Amino acid sequence: MSQDTLLDKVWDLHKVSRLPGGSDQIFIGLHLIHEVTSPQAFGALKDKNLKVKFPDRTVATVDHIVPTDNQSRPFKDNLAEQMIETLEKNCLEHKIRFFNIGSGNQGIVHVVAPELGLTQPGMTIACGDSHTSTHGAFGSIAFGIGTSQVRDVLATQTIAMNKLKVRQIWCDNKLSKGVYAKDLVLHIINELGVKAGVGFAYEFAGPAIDELSMEERMTICNMSIEGGARCGYINPDEKTFSYIKDKLCAPKDEHWENALKWWKSLKSDENSIYDDLIKIDASKIEPTVTWGITPGQSIGINQQIPLLDELSPNDKLVAEEAFEYMNFKQGQSIKDIPVEVCFIGSCTNGRISDLRIAAKVLKDKKVSKNVKAFVVPGSERVANEAKREGLDQIFKDSGFQWREPGCSMCLAMNSDKLIGNQVSASSSNRNFKGRQGSPNGRTLLMSPAMVAAAAINGKVSDVREFIN
Amino acid sequence: MKSEFNPPIGQIIQINGQCISLIGNDIDTDRIIPARFLKCVNFDSLGESVFADDRKNLNGKHPFDLEENKNASILVVNSNFGCGSSREHAPQALLRWGIKAIIGESFADIFYSNCIAIGIPCFTLAKELIHKIQKNKNDKYLFLEIDLKKSLAKSKDLNFHLDIKESSRKMFLSGEWDATSTLLENGNLIEKKLTQLPYIKFNTKLL
Numbered sequence: 001m002s003q004d005t006l007l008d009k010v011w012d013l014h015k016v017s018r019l020p021g022g023s024d025q026i027f028i029g030l031h032l033i034h035e036v037t038s039p040q041a042f043g044a045l046k047d048k049n050l051k052v053k054f055p056d057r058t059v060a061t062v063d064h065i066v067p068t069d070n071q072s073r074p075f076k077d078n079l080a081e082q083m084i085e086t087l088e089k090n091c092l093e094h095k096i097r098f099f100n101i102g103s104g105n106q107g108i109v110h111v112v113a114p115e116l117g118l119t120q121p122g123m124t125i126a127c128g129d130s131h132t133s134t135h136g137a138f139g140s141i142a143f144g145i146g147t148s149q150v151r152d153v154l155a156t157q158t159i160a161m162n163k164l165k166v167r168q169i170w171c172d173n174k175l176s177k178g179v180y181a182k183d184l185v186l187h188i189i190n191e192l193g194v195k196a197g198v199g200f201a202y203e204f205a206g207p208a209i210d211e212l213s214m215e216e217r218m219t220i221c222n223m224s225i226e227g228g229a230r231c232g233y234i235n236p237d238e239k240t241f242s243y244i245k246d247k248l249c250a251p252k253d254e255h256w257e258n259a260l261k262w263w264k265s266l267k268s269d270e271n272s273i274y275d276d277l278i279k280i281d282a283s284k285i286e287p288t289v290t291w292g293i294t295p296g297q298s299i300g301i302n303q304q305i306p307l308l309d310e311l312s313p314n315d316k317l318v319a320e321e322a323f324e325y326m327n328f329k330q331g332q333s334i335k336d337i338p339v340e341v342c343f344i345g346s347c348t349n350g351r352i353s354d355l356r357i358a359a360k361v362l363k364d365k366k367v368s369k370n371v372k373a374f375v376v377p378g379s380e381r382v383a384n385e386a387k388r389e390g391l392d393q394i395f396k397d398s399g400f401q402w403r404e405p406g407c408s409m410c411l412a413m414n415s416d417k418l419i420g421n422q423v424s425a426s427s428s429n430r431n432f433k434g435r436q437g438s439p440n441g442r443t444l445l446m447s448p449a450m451v452a453a454a455a456i457n458g459k460v461s462d463v464r465e466f467i468n
Numbered sequence: 469m470k471s472e473f474n475p476p477i478g479q480i481i482q483i484n485g486q487c488i489s490l491i492g493n494d495i496d497t498d499r500i501i502p503a504r505f506l507k508c509v510n511f512d513s514l515g516e517s518v519f520a521d522d523r524k525n526l527n528g529k530h531p532f533d534l535e536e537n538k539n540a541s542i543l544v545v546n547s548n549f550g551c552g553s554s555r556e557h558a559p560q561a562l563l564r565w566g567i568k569a570i571i572g573e574s575f576a577d578i579f580y581s582n583c584i585a586i587g588i589p590c591f592t593l594a595k596e597l598i599h600k601i602q603k604n605k606n607d608k609y610l611f612l613e614i615d616l617k618k619s620l621a622k623s624k625d626l627n628f629h630l631d632i633k634e635s636s637r638k639m640f641l642s643g644e645w646d647a648t649s650t651l652l653e654n655g656n657l658i659e660k661k662l663t664q665l666p667y668i669k670f671n672t673k674l675l
């Protein structure tokens with residue numbers, strides 16, 4: 001059992017009681033909600049005649065269903081309109097702060113909370129969304145919950161949960177040029193597998209992690225869940241503190257000093273005990289691309305899609321399914337596979353630094369005429385900053401469509417969907433069958449820079465050929 | 469799709485039912501219920517959409533469409549079942565289709581806790597036994613009697629132990645799997661905790 005890790009410390013601090021069954025009752029410091037997983041929870045509160053216990057510990061925004069072309073209300077899609085109306089009504093009724101479209105603060109919930117300074121070290125954060133792990137980049141313990149647990153947090157500000165084990169993933173050396181956080185996390189998931197994280201929190205550490213910016217760290221923690229870990233975190237450091245400073249909801253003045261003092265005491269001890277330890281050499285990682293139907297099925301840009309015989313019996317089963325679905329061949333190289341749709345966005349890679357990197361690749365270049373390319377900023381703040389820097393113009397000049405913020409084709413609940421068996425190069429996090437809106441659509445996950453390179457060439461390309 | 473839906477309530481001690489096998493590792497919640505069906509403000513109509521795209525692709529041959537499985541209620545799956553999105557719509561859809569318990573090699577964390585929270589016990593079992601159940605040919609309809617008190621499953625000629633987290637097992641036996649009221653009982657402790665958390669004091673701008 002782990003001892004003296006950040007997880008142990010935050011867990012102990014938030015433990016309200018040991019429940020009769022043996023799990024822990026954990027206080028949730030910050031609760032984030034959105035339109036898709038909350039309506040049934042509010043419905044259940046009503047059925048049970050319960051109130052929201054601490055309305056000011058919950059913050060809402062709308063992201064999954066919002067159209068990213070025309071956002072005027074009522075939405076064209078009746079069901080989407082009904083969902084946003086339900087959220088508006090619930091927030092109003094229960095006095096929950098809601099960042100609606102046009103507020104300047106709306107966006108993907110995991111982009112919004114950090115950029116507002118809501119996400120802070122040492123907190124427990126829960127949201128009815130599996131990518132809540134993102135917030136662990138700040139040294140918080142953050143995890144996704146289901147709708148029944150959303151109900152529990154609303155009603156009690158606590159949930160019942162078994163403590164997680166801790167695996168430290170030590171990342172040595174540095175990422176090389178043209179290789180990004182996305183490549184690192186795809187590589188980790190490939191090495192460990194998509195279910196290795198079940199029952200674990202992942203602590204990402206080591207020189208390669210220290211080197212990363214806060215936004216890159218969010219990309220890493222975001223995809224912990226793709227490795228099976230409900231929670232991923234990074235011990236807070238100076239970068240964490242300076243990212244938070246002066247954000248809208250950050251502590252101010254003497255509160256800032258107090259916060260800083262506490263935050264600095266919050267990290268895994270040097271001699272803390274882990275349930276498991278893994279080492280990764282970051283310098284060996286190439287730009288990485290998925291070829292299959294799970295985020296673990298990835299290879300370096302210069303590698304070939306594996307042969308079935310090279311795989312373990314377990315991996316073989318899913319690989320066979322992947323070959324049938326993707327219609328790629330064993331031993332085929334991933335480079336030069338034609339792509340028809342290019343998508344930059346999502347809570348993994350829809351932040352301002354992602355847009356900057358992609359725009360740099362796209363500057364003075366044109367998107368291939370066979371490709372439909374679009375960029376969906378992660379939030380209104382990201383969009384506004386990008387416009388201020390002229391990035392929107394670079395995207396548009398290259399042939400990308402510039403959209404309004406939301407989740408969009410990461411999960412295709414709005415009208416942005418793949419058609420038929422189109423292949424998409426996507427900066428999002430899931431390449432599951434049907435994920436991007438077509439039951440036969442094919443998704444290749446990669447970094448935003450790699451998506452930009454693929455858009456220009458109309459096929460999977462090595463972005464390092466575009467940057468010097 | 470069963471015509472009447474009665475959600476589980478109270479103690480869950482015994483589950484008897486016919487098994488339905490679904491073969492494959494890493495079956496994610498997007499497959500269990502594709503995102504377009506999440507456009508709803510209640511879970512009521514999810515049962516018919518469970519595995520919608522997989523079923524369409526298999527054109528009537530999907531286990532959830534086979535006549536012989538019409539009355540099945542114990543789902544038998546392989547490893548990392550329910551990975552991906554946290555959508556509770558996935559177990560809710562299974563529940564509404566008629567699934568009352570799941571036996572698998574392993575489950576994704578969030579899916580597992582969602583199942584517990586809505587009254588679907590998830591058991592783990594060694595791969596070999598799972599394969600044996602999934603390949604059970606001589607007896608088309610494998611009926612199991614699952615006893616949560618003893619964590620045992622019985623059928624005509626198979627008897628085996630099922631693993632389940634002790635905390636979950638206790639919650640089902642006591643009926644406390646529907647956690648809200650248990651959590652509410654500690655109202656005082658929750659209030660006290662709020663005052664002990666350092667960040668509550670310095671986050672004056674949170675709202």
Ligand code: SF4
Nearest residue numbers: 131346347407410411
């Ligand atoms: S961007 Fe994608 S993964 Fe992130 S919250 Fe939205 S739908 Fe989920």
